[in-house]
Amino acid sequence: MSDLELRFIGTGNAFAPGGLCWNGFVVDERFLFEAPPQALQSLNRLGLDANALEAVVISHHHGDHFLGLPFLLLQWKYYGRRNPVTIVGPPGTRELASGIALKVYPGIFDIKYEINWVEANSGDRVAVAGLELEALAVKHDRRLSGSLGFNATLGGRKFAYTGDTAMCDAVRDMARHAEVLVSECASRSDVLDIHMNLVDDIPMVRAAMAPDAQLVLTHLTPEVTAEGLANTTIAEDLARYRF
Ligand SMILES: [Zn+2]
Numbered sequence: 001m002s003d004l005e006l007r008f009i010g011t012g013n014a015f016a017p018g019g020l021c022w023n024g025f026v027v028d029e030r031f032l033f034e035a036p037p038q039a040l041q042s043l044n045r046l047g048l049d050a051n052a053l054e055a056v057v058i059s060h061h062h063g064d065h066f067l068g069l070p071f072l073l074l075q076w077k078y079y080g081r082r083n084p085v086t087i088v089g090p091p092g093t094r095e096l097a098s099g100i101a102l103k104v105y106p107g108i109f110d111i112k113y114e115i116n117w118v119e120a121n122s123g124d125r126v127a128v129a130g131l132e133l134e135a136l137a138v139k140h141d142r143r144l145s146g147s148l149g150f151n152a153t154l155g156g157r158k159f160a161y162t163g164d165t166a167m168c169d170a171v172r173d174m175a176r177h178a179e180v181l182v183s184e185c186a187s188r189s190d191v192l193d194i195h196m197n198l199v200d201d202i203p204m205v206r207a208a209m210a211p212d213a214q215l216v217l218t219h220l221t222p223e224v225t226a227e228g229l230a231n232t233t234i235a236e237d238l239a240r241y242r243f
Contacts, residue, residue, distance in 0.1 A: 003242040004028065004157045004180055009042035011218045011235045013186045013195075014064040018222040021237045022064040025182065025218070027154060030054045031131050033161055033182075039068030040075055046238060051081045054129035058089035059163030060140060060147040061096060070101040073108050084114040086128045088135075090146030091119045120148060122170075130154060136173060138165030140194050151177045157243075164219060166193050167201045175208035180243045182235075184219035198224050206232065214243050 005028050012020025022036030026046075032039065032053050043050050050072055058066055069087070076085065087093065094117040101108050109115075118126050122137035132153045140147035140163065149162045149170055160174035161182045175181055185202055186195035196202060198217075206215055206229050217224060218235040226232045233241060 001157060002155050004154065004159055006180070006182070006216065006235075006241045006243075007046055007048065008218065008235045008237060008239050008241075009039055009046070010036050011220050011237050012064075013184075013219045013221060014062060015221075016064075017220075020220065020222070023184075023219040024065075024068075025235070026053075027131075027152075027159070030129065031154070032056045033150075034058060034065045035068040035072060036064050037067045037071075040071040042238065050075045051079060051083070053085060055086040055088060055131065057133065057150060057161075058087070058093060059138075059149065059161070060090055060144050061092070062141065062144070062164065065164070066097070067100070069097050070104050070108070073101050074105050076113060077108055077111050081111075081113045084116060086116040086118060086126075088118045088120055088126055088128070088133065090144070090148055091121065092145040093117065093119050121146065122148070136170040138163055138170045139168040140164045140166070149174055162196075164195060167196055167204060171196075171205060172208045175205050175213075176210075178209065178213055180214045180216065181205070181209060182216045182218055185217040185224050186219050187221055188223040195219075198227060202229065202232075206230070216241065 007026045009024045010021030024034035120135035126133040134151040138149045159180040160178035189199045215232040
């Protein structure tokens with residue numbers, strides 16, 4: 001089995017507390033999870049080629065997860081992308097992304113490459129370039145068109161990403177599935193019905209995982225620490241992890 005490589009383009013929650021970049025990560029240099037506003041900047045800082053991304057996987061449409069897409073589209077148009085790209089997101093992703101991108105960069109879809117838009121509902125399975133995804137509805141902002149987490153398999157390795165969510169059955173499902181679980185942890189102890197916190201929720205997430213599975217926390221404030229949780233990593237901006 002090959003290693004899973006995660007590189008974080010950001011680890012902060014929506015408020016970018018303490019100057020953290022907004023959350024997102026790249027798996028094996030080919031799959032970008034989330035398109036936060038600084039996605040292209042962070043990819044460039046990491047020396048990752050945005051044209052080499054096979055897919056962008058977006059959990060929901062809050063701006064800190066989504067508003068970097070126009071810059072990726074800009075890069076792809078003007079810096080020679082020819083290979084197709086797949087953009088996965090909840091229902092309405094194509095219309096919303098296209099509307100914003102066309103308004104801020106007119107002509108952005110006069111392109112020489114193909115975009116495969118995949119709008120996923122809970123339970124849908126998506127396969128792209130060796131990555132297999134299962135979308136799971138999570139418990140987040142119900143005013144949005146959807147909020148997803150993902151069970152994923154790549155190269156025989158199982159990982160999962162919660163997206164933004166409060167504790168729910170979908171998170172437990174991902175915790176059981178994953179050798180590596182990337183989980184949101186939006187605060188140390190704030191009790192909200194749309195997010196998890198370190199004190200109340202993350203111990204339950206950890207307990208639902210296999211003891212030797214790896215938990216990686218992101219969508220953070222600087223107050224979040226590993227607190228003695230086994231096999232748990234606090235993701236850092238621009239860091240690389242191999243599992
Ligand atoms: Zn959100």
